[in-house]
Amino acid sequence: MSLFSTARFFTTVAKLPQLPRALIPELAFVGRSNAGKSSAINAICQRRQLARASASPGRTQALNYFALGPEDNPSAYLVDTPGYGYATAPLEIKRQWDGLAGKYLAKRAQLAAVVLVMDIRRQVTALDETLLSWMDPASRLVVIATKCDKLTKQEQRVALKAIHAKLELLRGGQNFEVIMFSADKRVGLDTSRALLEQIVLGTSLEVAQ
Numbered sequence: 001m002s003l004f005s006t007a008r009f010f011t012t013v014a015k016l017p018q019l020p021r022a023l024i025p026e027l028a029f030v031g032r033s034n035a036g037k038s039s040a041i042n043a044i045c046q047r048r049q050l051a052r053a054s055a056s057p058g059r060t061q062a063l064n065y066f067a068l069g070p071e072d073n074p075s076a077y078l079v080d081t082p083g084y085g086y087a088t089a090p091l092e093i094k095r096q097w098d099g100l101a102g103k104y105l106a107k108r109a110q111l112a113a114v115v116l117v118m119d120i121r122r123q124v125t126a127l128d129e130t131l132l133s134w135m136d137p138a139s140r141l142v143v144i145a146t147k148c149d150k151l152t153k154q155e156q157r158v159a160l161k162a163i164h165a166k167l168e169l170l171r172g173g174q175n176f177e178v179i180m181f182s183a184d185k186r187v188g189l190d191t192s193r194a195l196l197e198q199i200v201l202g203t204s205l206e207v208a209q
Ligand SMILES: Nc1nc2c(ncn2[C@@H]2O[C@H](COP(=O)(O)OP(=O)(O)O)[C@@H](O)[C@H]2O)c(=O)[nH]1
Pocket: 031, 032, 033, 034, 035, 036, 037, 038, 039, 040, 053, 054, 055, 083, 146, 147, 148, 149, 150, 181, 182, 183, 184, 185
């Protein structure tokens, strides 16, 4: 059984001081609105409605925590961050994102990996770049290039190559993996689960600060 099939809602964090104190590794899922983040989380966790369908731009910005592993002793948290980049989002929403999710990504010691969900057809956008610039460059980055069912095999190869090239530039060639994915056609699910599980198991927080 996959670690991810044990996922259950744990808590919602609307302000940084509410972040859980436990030294449990966290996998933060980020992505621009409509990239396919909720669908990817639901597919990986084999749940239809764990991460709810697209929130409206006006909705409160919050981090949603899901616990993974044994009921009384979770081995990891999956953290769903608000989608960013609504064309119509008011400045106030953008500030909230930067202030909560942005600070969380930059500072959270428990962060084992950032999982960036992107539409394989849109590539690494300027917004993704901003987000990557907040991340500690030493943190693991897993890119889920989703909706690959929308491309032919040849187009997939070209798109993956371009994503790799861009990330190598942005990250100095280090510490990232790209997984081709489709929630609809169930591509990359096992690869994602295996890699993320391995990252969680390999994260020791006793030495983290
Ligand atoms: N073709 C295709 N569509 C997808 C896939 N994943 C998500 N979508 C669609 O993309 C839209 C946004 O998905 P959602 O998961 O809500 O994105 P979020 O805003 O990033 O959470 C929805 O209409 C989904 O049905 C996929 O793998 N393939």
